[in-house]
Amino acid sequence: MTLQITALEGIGEIQPGDDLGAIIVDAMEDPAAAGASGEAAECAGLPGGLQDGDILAVTSKIVSKAEDRFVSADDREQAITDETVRVVASRETPGGTVRIVENRLGIIAAAAGVDNSSVPVGTVLLLPVDPDASARRIVDAVRQRLGIRVGVVVTDTLGRPWRVGQTDAAIGIAGMQEVLDFRGTVDEFGQEMNVTVTAVADAIAAATDLVKGKAAGRPVAVVRGLAELVDREESSTPRSARALLRARDEDMFHTGAAESWAAGYAAALREHGIEP
């Protein structure tokens, strides 16, 4: 089984109001934009253009730009506060306060996903209002223009507990499965596999970041070879990146260790009538 992941070239700086579906389809139809380059494998670019069963990974940054989610950079800390539904954890570092928060979209991330890179000086960028809907619009645009069915993930760069660095994850999903559920299937020894649910949309996001890079002008990538994940018809329940969010009562890390410790300490004082 082979996957091919190709970053599209020729997607220029996105402006508010831009039609991303149209821009992506146009970029696919231009051979120069299809990512052909000297050192690529024999299969440079995407022969034949976009196909049924392809999956597009679109960086949330360009979705936000098209949707004019810019705010003044002076308001960055205020923007983070405004986007914050709940503070999960925070700590002071030499570089400033790191705030891990749950944002409007239910995503737990540093700085509520407010983005201050690859934007004009003096601005920051908020996350899209509804990344699932943004993904849906691109699925529909491709269907209308080319008559084919693709999946779309809107991706964002997220850090994670316990491990260094970031990987990209799916914050918006349309036209494809969010996860692959192996529970109830059996392994080659006939034993039931009882835990594995693969977050395929997140794996796809992480994979496509490897070709998109950062600050390199390649915010869209095409994944070919996972057609089995793409919806052949409208799915009965709408696809959503919220399917990848863990419910609080199943999340043993819903709040940081220091914050939880402090809350337990305060509760003990309260319950025993002790002034803090």
Next chain:
Amino acid sequence: MTLQITALEGIGEIQPGDDLGAIIVDAMEDPAAAGASGEAAECAGLPGGLQDGDILAVTSKIVSKAEDRFVSADDREQAITDETVRVVASRETPGGTVRIVENRLGIIAAAAGVDNSSVPVGTVLLLPVDPDASARRIVDAVRQRLGIRVGVVVTDTLGRPWRVGQTDAAIGIAGMQEVLDFRGTVDEFGQEMNVTVTAVADAIAAATDLVKGKAAGRPVAVVRGLAELVDREESSTPRSARALLRARDEDMFHTGAAESWAAGYAAALREHGIEP
């Protein structure tokens, strides 16, 4: 820019004592084993076999099997306890107790990484003793047999806080960069990018899981197109998956919320001379 990710076919059930480097090189040299299949893209398989700059992703399961890390299934809970350095969090579910622990390798994961799928009935599998060394042996075997330099990640399936399901991550690394550090670089607007460190080894692990699948007999995949991540000469500091582990004092989620709350509560009682 294009990546090609191909799962190798023809890697049979691995037995204790097997030479994984030799098995992988042999599988690459057999055209039938190179993963060619009817529905693949024009570039089925890996034309020309393994090449300089390729990256191999090897499922930890086969590394453990080759290294005879089997123990009796009766001892599964005991095996988890033995592999546990520190309990990070636990909770009761209908399916049993979920234990998130820090294991010998410093990895925080459910069940300490003890594996009870795709193993003979009556056994479970521990993680490799030293996955970095296991990766190194494969790098060296390929160099010896084929005269080329590849990178190797040993991969394992890990859950994560805040998000549903699992993705694969790198638990052993050799011959390649663990991360891509963008700090100090500038974006297209000339502003310094100050946070991004991409955990490329984890992204590669997640990506290759998309072609390997579970219980499908494809425990090795080849990533072509990321040669810039592969070491052209011995790196000055040995590569290690430990580079992807967050230090405890930089990890706001080193202990679960409930456990931390209970510790804070107990500390308050203790400090105020109250019997619990």
